[in-house]
Amino acid sequence: MARLLLLLLLIPLAAAGADCRPVPHAMGVSCIADQPQRIAVLDSGELDVVLTLGLQPVAATTPSHAGQFPVYLRDQLAPTVDLGVPQEPDMERLAALKPDLILGSKLRHGRYYPILSSIAPTVLSERIGASWAENLQLFAWALNQQDRARRWQQQFEQRCADIRQLAQQKQQPTVSVVRSMQSHIRLYLQDSFVGNLLQRCGISRPLAQQATGFAVRLRSPVAIKQLDGDILLLSEYAVERGSLIRRWQHSGFWSLLQAPASGQLYSIEDSWWMLGIGPTAALRILDDIEQVLISYDVD
Amino acid sequence: MNTRFQEHSPLNALSAQNLTVSYKGTTVLDQLSLTLNAGEICVLLGANGCGKSTLLKTLAGVLTPKSGSVLLQNQALDQYSARQRARQLAFLPQNPAAPDSLTVRELILLGRYPFRHPLLPAGKQDKAIVEEVLAQLELGSMADKPLGTLSGGQRQRAWLGMTLAQQSEILMLDEPTSFLDLAHQYDLMQLIRQQNRQQGKTVIMVLHDLNQAFEFADRLIFLRDGQIIADGSPQQTASSPLIHTVFGLQTLVMQHPEQNHPVCLPLSR
């Protein structure tokens, strides 16, 4: 109740400011400073967006298992306060930093919206993953960096077209994307970040991975054939903590797969393929895909 | 009957030298020495807590003395393996307990444990001995009944059967007649005497009933505060001053009007 009252008091105050831009988002409309200076991001996708648009956040969350910022972003990242895991960001630490903009997603942070918006104007995307391109547009607007986003978009379209052409040259090999967790295997489908990205750039997927939805989870190697493709890209979540695929690789089932037998098994980096879910990660993935496709021989 | 017994029967079956036993920090037996002769029925007597059960358990090897030693056929008891020891002396504790479903025959067969191979089923000889014991104790008709369905007297007979199946030269019984009614007490004592007289077994037991002891024992050992204060035949030891010293009770000691043993009648404290 008290929180609600506070909220009712704060919203009109924030909206009343003369130098702010109203930004509609998943939870309503927030009024945001012309050039936000102190940005807090609640997930690695938002972190990727902010860095892609040439800004630095004051605070960010770290993926729960890794306990650190994604490897591929670390070089670009100035010292940033760690807010803990994306699922439960540290609200006290966040409030103490006095941010002027908070970026997150309704999917993960919708239930915290009342508190978040009482700390600072908050912009939440509807979802994460497949909506990464729309999220970029939304956050670029909130950050007032539409020009940079547009430039990035052009660069991406160009790269995408290159890849599409390359895939066609190689007669559209099917690309299987497999992520090995500790106790299950995930096959990413159309509604995931990776699935969406590959679809946009004209990469064919194996039949078992063409469905809509986020991911297929496998615990038993009975369905191992769903992993197969002309090219098999394998990402491992935390190898030192155990990776189920390693056990499968030691079993007879592994011999049922075509891709490893024909030398088309590639290890890919979990941090940008799976954790990033943002524009910088997307370009890195396209670089990887290009490499793999170039070395792929059509028989 | 028991040829093994006759072959090596020494005069002293069991002896104790300077036994000191303590339990939970207090000394129960203090420098106690004792020699038990083969073939006699020896009864340990004394007030509650005088150490008679402790002495019996120490002689049986259940308790280990703090100092001193027990000699079984002139060899220290602790040099016998547990199995070897169980072949020489059988011990029946006070109020023994068994799963109710165990049958009389199974219980008696357990008496063969020290002789049996740990894995193989009971051999012909073991089975024959069990049948012999069943017949001796007239338990044949209830051999396959579970102990839980028997009366107290029958159950105690079955337990005695288990110790008899051990075919040991020495039988040690801790208050075998407690919880039995008068007639069953008498029956059991008769059985024990029969074992002594016919099989030549040495019997050492703790009894509470003085008159029972006078009637059935060849030798009585009175204990007080962990020490032997009298040792002799019923005729030698049956005196009211001694009984007063041991039990703190005034008694009238007289000869049994029909049998050749003393009896004692309580008077007052």
Add this chain to the structure above:
Amino acid sequence: MTWTNRLLCMAACLLALLSPALGDPVFSLLQLWQFSLPSAPPSLEALILQELRWPRTLVAVLGGAALGCAGCLLQRLTANQLASPGLIGINQGAALGLVLLIMSPLPLSPLLSFSAAFTGALLAMVLVFMLTRLSFGFLSPEGLLLCGALLGSLYGALTLALLLINQHALEQIRFWLAGSLSYVEPSQLGPMAILVISGLLFAFALQRRLQVLELGSDAAHGLGINPLHALIQIMLVILVLTAAAVAVIGPILFLGLIVPHLSRSLWGDQLWRQLSGSAVLGALLLLAADSFIRLTPQADQLPPSVPLAVLGVPCFIWLIMRRYARES
């Protein structure tokens, strides 16, 4: 051998032989035979049978027999029908060992996790023994139950605390804690089989000794047994059986408690019968529960303890009511 005995033994053997055919996909008898032969050409079907279903069946049989047998030994040793290896800290010790391994920098290989769970259980029980000795002055079965329950809850609390500190260990151990047979590590099968089979052999070798011990420690002395040695030997067998099973299939508490009761009500409480009955019934129940699971859509996630408890608890209650009605 009564007819129920024969029937159940046959049912157990039949189920053990046929259960690999059950699951997704279901195999016909002919397929089961063809694809189970080592000479079968490598195919998905042959791999499913040879690398998944047969090891899984073997683990269910071994684990069920081990837990049933250990439960029976413990209930007889302590003369307490509520005793179960799950209640004296063995499972909790295994869980703690596993969590400590996950949090350590050591790699998480199947063999290492088996060893960690096994060692955890072993050390946990050594501590229980020491505590019993210290607080009771001697090793009594009742003391072991009490100290085991006490230390077990301490191990449980420590495990929980460690899991809260290290959240990602939770994901890893959650599956084990539920108790599952869904993926049998080939490298765990060997040590488990050796330990369980030798444990079972020792259990039967020690059963006469346990029978003597049931007469009380004084009577046991009189029959030529050192009761303390016998107690430790039997506890060791219980420990090895439970730890070996639990390290692979997780803590399936229910079996150790209910199987000895079932066996007793079917074959009476003559020790040899109850013990062998517990081994057969334990194997049969776990196998049946696991075969049932394999026919459900949740085959890879549902732990066998769920159908065991859902179907077993009502049976257990019925059994108690029947016995109560017969006795009163």
